[in-house]
Amino acid sequence: MPAINNDEFWYDNKTLRKPIKPLEEKWKIVPAFLAVKGLVKQHIDSFNYFVNEDIKNIVKANNKVISDADPLFYLKYLDVRVGKPDVEEGSNMSSKQTTPNECRLRDLTYSAPIYVDIEYTRGTQRVVRKDLLLGRMPVMLRSSHCVLSGKTEHQLSTMNECPHDPGGYFIIRGAEKVILIQEQMSWNKMITENNGSQIQCQVASSTHEKKSRTNLITKHGKYYLKHNSMTEEIPVAIVFKGMNVVSDQEIMQLIGTDSETQKRFAPSLMEAIEHKVFTQKRALEYMGSKLVTKRFVTASSKYKTPADEARELLSSTILAHVPVDQFNFQMKALYLALMVRRVMEVEINPSSIDDRDYYGNKRLELAGSLLSLMFEDLFKRLNWELKSIADKNIPKVKTAQFDAVKHLRAILITSGLESAISSGNWTIKRFKMERAGVTQVLSRLSYISALGMMTRVNSQFEKTRKVSGPRSLQPSQWGMLCPSDTPEGEACGLVKNLALMTHITTECDSSSVVRLAFNSGVEDVKLLGGDIIHQEGVFIVFLNGNILGVTHAYQRLINIFRTMRRRGCIGAFVSIHVSHSKKSVFIHTDGGRLCRPYINVLNGLPLVKQNHIEELKIGTRKFEDFLDEGLIEFLDVNEENDSFIAISEKDLDPYKTTHLEIEPFTILGVCAGLVPYPHHNQSPRNTYQCAMGKQAMGVIGYNQRNRIDTLMYNIVYPQSPMVRSKTIELTNFDKLPAGQNATVAVMSYSGYDIEDALILNKAAIDRGYGRCLVYKSSKCTVKRYANRTYDRIMGPMKDLSTDKIIFKHEALDSDGIVSPGEKVVNKMILINKEMPTVTSSNPVEQKDAAPQTMSFIPVPVSYKNVEPSYIEKVMVSANSDEDFLIKILLRQTRRPEIGDKFSSRHGQKGVTGLIVEQEDMPFNDFGMSPDMIMNPHGFPSRMTVGKTLELLGSKAGVLQGKFHYGTAFGGSKCSDLQDELFEKGFNYLGKDVFYSGITGEPLEAYIYSGPVYYQKLKHMVQDKMHGRARGPRAVLTRQPTQGRSREGGLRLGEMERDCLISYGASMLIMERLMISSDAFEVDVCNQCGRLAYSSWCHNCRSSTNVAKIAIPYACKLLFQELTSINVIPKLKLKNY
Amino acid sequence: MVFNSEMAMETEDRRPKVTMEEYKIKENPNDYGFSDETFDREKFKKNLQIIPVKRVDYELEFDIIGLTPAIANAFRRVMISEVPTMAIEKVHIYNNTSIIQDEVLAHRIGLIPLKADPRLFEYKLDEKDEEGNELDTLEYRLDIKCSWKNKDVKDPRNIDAMYKNHNVYTEHIKWVPRGKQGTLFNESQVGPCDDKILISKMRPGHELNLKLLAIKGIGKDHAKFSPVSLASYKLLPEIKLLKQITGKDAYTLQKCFSPGVIEIDKGGCAYVKDARYDNCSRNVYRHPEIAKFVELTRIRNHFVFNVESLGAYKPEDIFVEAVKILKKKCVELLKELDFDGK
Structure with missing residues (x-):
């Protein structure tokens, strides 16, 4: 018997057919896409x-x-x-x-x-x-x-x-x-919502001319229209009558004639009768009486009756997006009827309420x-x-x-x-x-x-409201917005980032769409009676939120539209989807919709074949060709949710699947795409990395040396990460990296590594690891004034006695501006500018001032920083007001020090806890000592398995001389990495024998070690350290100033004070709160209790009872301020 | 049986060992380290062995046997951080129009290893003296300007034809003898260790004009003064097969160790040829069925030293210097102790 080849006869259990071979290098479509769209x-x-x-x-x-x-x-x-x-x-x-x-x-x-x-x-x-x-x-x-x-x-x-x-x-x-x-919420769309107790249907209309919001609300079982141009809610039946739908029968036909609807709407009809509104004229008069009075009376409003105005309002402002021609309200009445209908549906079936956070409802x-x-x-x-x-x-x-x-x-x-x-x-x-x-x-x-x-x-959405709905991850966000990249704290979930392959539509012309729709079985609703739209099997067709018509064969309509779109006859971003619960077909051509490309699937087979990818690789095919040939199409959120999309080839179902995902890693955004193996990490860690990647120092652009930014951080030797992801290559992060591959040993060392602190190897720092450049700039303009005076820049000043340039001006060039390459230290002057004292052009003053020599006051630009800087560059130019503009770029080179912040790409940040000499660092059999030691306690609670995989991947990559990939939902497999290490004679678990650098004996445990990409974050000790013994005080209160920039004091706050009180350290409180702050000796007259001066009480006109006490200056100030408002505080002194 | 006699020989092996188990290094239960040994000079002398093994270019391998890790480690530490070398410490920048920042350029230049023999120089003691003197300072100049060679070349791949001096190498550093230095040394004795270390890349119009001053220093101060790129030891590995491993397993076993460690004889039976150069990757534990019959150990007092010199010294000299420094330290300590006692 001949042997059966298993592969040949292997079939999928479910579908009884051969499995579809996955397309190789399908991800190549992503860069092709990014070349034309996205980002x-x-x-x-x-x-x-x-x-x-x-x-x-x-x-x-x-x-x-x-x-x-x-x-x-x-x-x-x-x-x-x-x-x-x-x-x-x-x-x-x-x-x-x-x-x-x-x-x-x-x-x-x-x-x-x-x-x-x-x-x-x-x-x-x-x-x-x-x-x-x-x-x-x-x-x-x-x-x-x-x-x-x-x-x-x-x-x-x-x-x-x-x-x-x-x-x-x-x-x-x-x-x-x-x-x-x-x-924001989509315009021109009916959205039902539960406003506490009542259900309402809201439409935010938007046209070029008008933006308005119309609400249909329920109150005591009756329906009302609410609009902010009306002082109160208008019974909906009256609105219908105002729109020339006068008879109750007509109104009911529009809303629906089944008994349930009739029962629900009857009270509303009754209300119109109660208000004695039977004709259009009467209805408009009623509405006219409820108008919000206009603040400004324009020329046209003078000769308009309130009824006319109400009619104008009804046609142009209420539901502004529904066009009304010559006061023919038919479409608007129908639209309003649908709103009533929508509210009723929600009342009957509360689960059919619209989801405000659904991305199909967003623009x-x-x-x-x-x-x-x-x-x-x-x-x-x-x-x-x-x-x-x-x-x-x-x-x-x-x-x-x-x-x-x-x-x-x-x-x-x-x-x-x-x-x-x-x-x-x-x-x-x-x-x-x-x-x-x-x-x-x-x-x-x-x-x-x-x-x-x-x-x-x-x-x-307002950031202060504490609602979780708009902040939480929405299922419809899939593929459109990055699930990881959002800030922590108050803006969490409100600020989002686009995913890699998201495109946002721009408005496209809808006239061809209208023509196509009418040619494919859509009937104009104007020609039909009111109740036809509620018949079985009739679907209403909406175009951009407006009723276009009705159709009996919605599926055919959709099929025609999709075919035409794939053929390129209508715009690629026209979307069509059906809602069975609303019995409607929605066509959208408007701008601001989120959409994303997918591979089309026919009979369970993707239309994109391997030869297409090959053509793409050699460059004979572009992304547009995929679109033009209908192999790939864009789906917006609404249509995406109306499709059946397979994530990979193995998920393809011949009967259901309509589309195939191009690459799942594109559901992440740019920042989350930097993380290697994000699918192995605990989700918040990826979110943290998204925030930290933005603070990492590196290369900001090839033109960074030609820029003069107020603040720029660079690292001296940036490196491309050993473990990359596809996103890294697509976003060019490998060409403009921000970090270095540090050899990390995961072990504890010395106790200076608790709470995520890192140990750095001093030799690594000596050789340039983590060295960074900080650029700051100062600028000034040299102005001309109206009185024909102008600012001037003076050369350096010389000391008369020694004939040497004074210290402050040492860095200045002869033109009064610092020269490049100079070192400047604190308080040195960068630009020695002077300003005329008189800049006004008062002609009277000028006459007197002209013969006199002009006087100038110095307004120098000085350098304020304890650490010195070097001048990188000086630019002299002119700005748009034709004033001289001088910009000075200052540079500092910093080597890492204790307290500088580092982070890996897995949301694992830490500060340098200790810098250790190379000989004290542990070393392995090869004599290598790590650049960095990380405490293993960082792993169990953080669950950043991705980091351990990155280490393994980097180590294997270094040995093999290649980059490994940690792309999301893919990347090099752990077992492959282990095999590679095994092949190279390294322990397959990534653990090596290490010896203590201090005792020289082998460590008991094997140490997990290898390169990990570390980012240096912008937070550095040098910019933060602060302390003060003596220093400046505020003028008004004589208390020490606040803040590091003003060399301020460190506040002993209320809670600290409470501690001292409860402890009973009263002298310490006295010392901290008064003596070291704003102690002030005042004279107090013990007779009248008021403050005296120079031992003389001005109130009592005597000095007999005046005594000196020390009080806080702020307290003295308070007394004086109180006195000034006729409240007299009095002090009673007593021996204690 | 051959196997048995080998076993018998092994049991006589009284060398102190540690066992490399799957998840940790285990000490022998009746081995108390060297903690309870009193130092006996004669015994130490008898046990101590220093065996040079290999010397290729600037790399040296030698064994020290019969030492406590503390002393072996002291040698290692001293070699890394206390054997002095000459390195460029001060860079006077007269002109730098290249794109490398002054500080970064100075840092790069500082890291260039110099050939100058530090034993012939003194430490510079006077901090205030910027220039130093001929006994403690070496002076170099780097004066180079990039210019167009041929403006017609448009191909960006052929930059060598386009520009002159667009790569600044260590060979462009010129030594400036001071005082009698010119008679004592020649340039090849004090210049950079390698001619082709890239310092900077330049484009036409860029210019460097620097004065470099090298002084004697130690690795503790800055890694650039360290004379070694590698100075380390490992414990001698030892592999024992507890059972004859043959056939497919023998080849699997062979693969689990570095090449040349396990060989297979004609009978298809694996044997340990030389465990010395094993990486100690412990990959046998990937195959538990084989690992049962393999014992991985390391000799606790057998240190396989590896020293790679950067060029200022011969590697053996570095070790000798390290011993001298350690000795000097000991003498100083003894002096201190004596002084205190009296």
Whole structure:
């Protein structure tokens, strides 16, 4: 009998078919994806969309300015475009192209001019002007308008820019600013929620013109509409009648005609009758009486009746996103009916309530859409100002005719955008929106901190509320937001980070989608009767939250849409999904949805085949090709949750599976991606590492030496980690690393290693381990003043007697600025600047002052630090106000010392507890002594198995001369690592024989040792150590100052005081609280009890009863302040 | 049987041992270390053996037998941190336009090992004297400028053709003799140990102009003064097979040890050839069925020393110097004790 080949006949028990071979190197799709989308591309995409398309739409929507004063006057915007970033140089207003680094160094704004073409009337003439400056637009780095876009690495280097810098931020007055991604509830979507006792349905409408919030609430079994333009809730039946759905039958048909619905809605109908509302006119009058009185009476509101106003409101503000044409309320009535229906459903079945934290109900707002809001607001204001100037000036008779161009104030938009980005206060007047903290300064502590900031998602939810819902991990977050990367503390779970493959959609045109929908069996609801939508098998089709129509065959509709999307006939980011509970199909084309690519699966087989990957590897295939051929498609959260996705090939089910995951490690973000073997760690440890990776020192960019930052930390010899992950390579962390591979022995040593403290080898430090460079900068501007005086910089001063330059000025060059390479110590002067005493331009004063010699007061920039620094670089330039700008870069080199903080990549931080001589360190058979000793007590409670695996992987990698991988949900297997160690003649458990360096005898235990990647964190003892014996005191209270920077005292607080009281150390209390603080001798008159002066009581006019006592100065101050408000404290002295 | 006679010989072995068990090193239950031994000079002299084993270039291997770990360790410690060498301590920077920061450059230069024989110099005692004198200080200059060689070369891979002096090596350091130093030494005796240690990379326009001053110091002060890259010992490993291991198991056993430790004879029977160079990886414990018949031990008073010199000394000299230093320390201690007694 021939032998049966088991492999041939092996089948999957469940599906009775051969298992599908996993695609090899499927992860190669991830870098291909990252080349076109993901990471910071969403910022750039959204900005590009704004600058190239949206800005044109905004201008087109508000393209006409007319005047009430002159019916002939008009100003029309014909076109708008954004130029290339430049700076205005000198007074002749010429401009030259700029680079981001120039703007950073010179404290300029990296912005491009916005040009408009306009047509307007000057008198009776029609004038066309082209390329008129409307304002300046801050340009996002690496966007389509940035000078860096599409440049090669070499071209970037000539512009002093790092090729790995992600871009996606702005440079405003020299500071790098990021507009954080803002998370908010989806607009134009019915959301039911349980508001304590009552169930309500809320819709936040948003269109370009209006933003409003409409609530449908229940009260005593009746339904009401609540809106903040109404003083009280309006019975919903009256609203229906106001929308010209007058008869009760019609209303019921819209809501549903089954008996249960009728029973529930009857009281609401009754209420309309109670209010005697039977006609539309009556309903509008009723609503008109409940309007919120307007604060400002505009010209149009004067001749409008309340009923008219109510109708206006109903059509434009309530449910603003549902279009109402010519007061035809049919769609809006239907929409309102659906809201009622939704509330009823929740009342009947409470589990069908919407989940507010579900990510399908969320939208992320990016820089582009935020900027477009701001720009539109400013543009409208500019036009409004133009109009009011025109209204004022046209009636006046002047020699020159009114020229609108002269009143186009470009500075309004320029400064409006600039100050919004630099302050982070997003105030949109027309929506009454006020938001603070939208932007943040880009953190440049390390490359990863900058990259991590670009993927940060900020939630609008208040941080103070103690609710767990919005903070906890949401299942729908899978693959979209990193489950590990969130800060600890108050912002925990509210600030999130995008996962590696997340893309955020930008708005796309929906007209083709509408056409396709109507061609695939969607029927216009306007042509149908009201009750049809509630029939069995009829699904309502929504497009971006608006009712598009109904369909009988929803599955066919969905299939057609998906096919067309895969064929590329409609946008790749159009999503469609069905909700059976709501009997609706939702199509979305709006911006701000989270989405992610998946491999399409047909009949249980992935469409991406091995040959596609091979093509990708040799470069004949790009990510777009996968999309174009329909092999991969993007799914947003809603559609993802309507699909059946297999994580790996073995999970493929021929009957169910619709998609296959590309790579599971992409569910993590940039920061969590640095952790090797994160799937072996206890989850909070990965979260801690995400926070600490941002504090690690390293290389921040190839251009780090060309930057002058206020604070920059670098390490002298950065190393790429021995155990890498795919994410590390994808984010270029291996090229811009932040850490060093330290040989670690896991053992206890000396007792200076308790509580996570680390022991360092002195020889390792001598040879450069953990050595870091700290750069700080000082700057000053040399100004010119209105009275034609100016600041000046003086050369170094000489001591008259010795003819030597005084100590403070020793580092100064002859021009009065320190020279590079000099060492500066505490209190030395860096720039010897002087300022004129009189800077005002009072003409009266000037007349007198002119003949006199001008007097100057010194305002030097001095160096304040106990440790000396060296001058790295001096820059003299001019800023945008054409003042001299002087920047000085100071450098310190620091070697690790006791108390400096280190951390591995597993959330295991520790401070240096002891630095040990090499000969005292334990050594192994090869004579190697570790760079670092870590106490094994760090492991059991932290459960960071990933760290032990990293050690093993590094050790095997070092022996083999290769990097090992610790990629999440993959990476080199432990057994493989052990085999490699075995192969190289090392103990397969990673444990070696060590000898004590002190006694010379072998240690009883074998020591787990090998290289582990350690990060040096920015917290260093030198920046924190502080103590004081004597020092400065505050002027008012004469108590010691507070804080390290002011050389302040160390406070003996209330609780410490309580200890001393309970212990009874009264003299110590006296000493601490008074003698060593603000003791003051006062004279007290024992007769009147008031303070006396110089042994003389001014109250009693005598010195007979005056005595001297010591009290705290603050106490004396209090007495005087009380006296000043007519409260007289009196002291009674007695011998004790 | 051969096996038995070997066993008999082994049982006579009275050398003190520790056993390497699977999870820990176990001392012999009736071995109290050396704690209860009184020091007997004659006995020590009789037992002490120093056997040189191997000397390749700057590496030396030798055995010391019959010593307590305390003394062996003292030699090791002194070799690492108390045998003096010359190293560059002060760097005067007249010009540095390269991208390496002054401090980092100085640190790198400090770590360069020098050939100068420290025995011919004195310690610099006067802290205030910046320059030092010819007896305690060696002076070097590093004066180099990078320039274009051929501007037409555009290929970034061919930088050697593009620039001149773009790599600064130790060979560019020039010794400046002071006083009579010129007559006593020549450059090859006091210069850096290796010509091709990369100090810095430069591009056209970058320039270094440095004065380097080397002084005598010890490794305790800074690792750059340590004369050794390695000075360490290990205990001599010993492997005993308690049962004849043959066939497949013999090969498995062979694989568990460093190459050359276990050999297999013609009969397919494993035997311990030489345990000296075993890594002591204890990998036999991966195979419990074989590990039962293997005993891993180490001789407690047999120290296999390895010394690798950086170039200032010959490795054997380092050991001799270490012994001298230790001796001097002992003499000083005895003097102190004597003084106190009287």
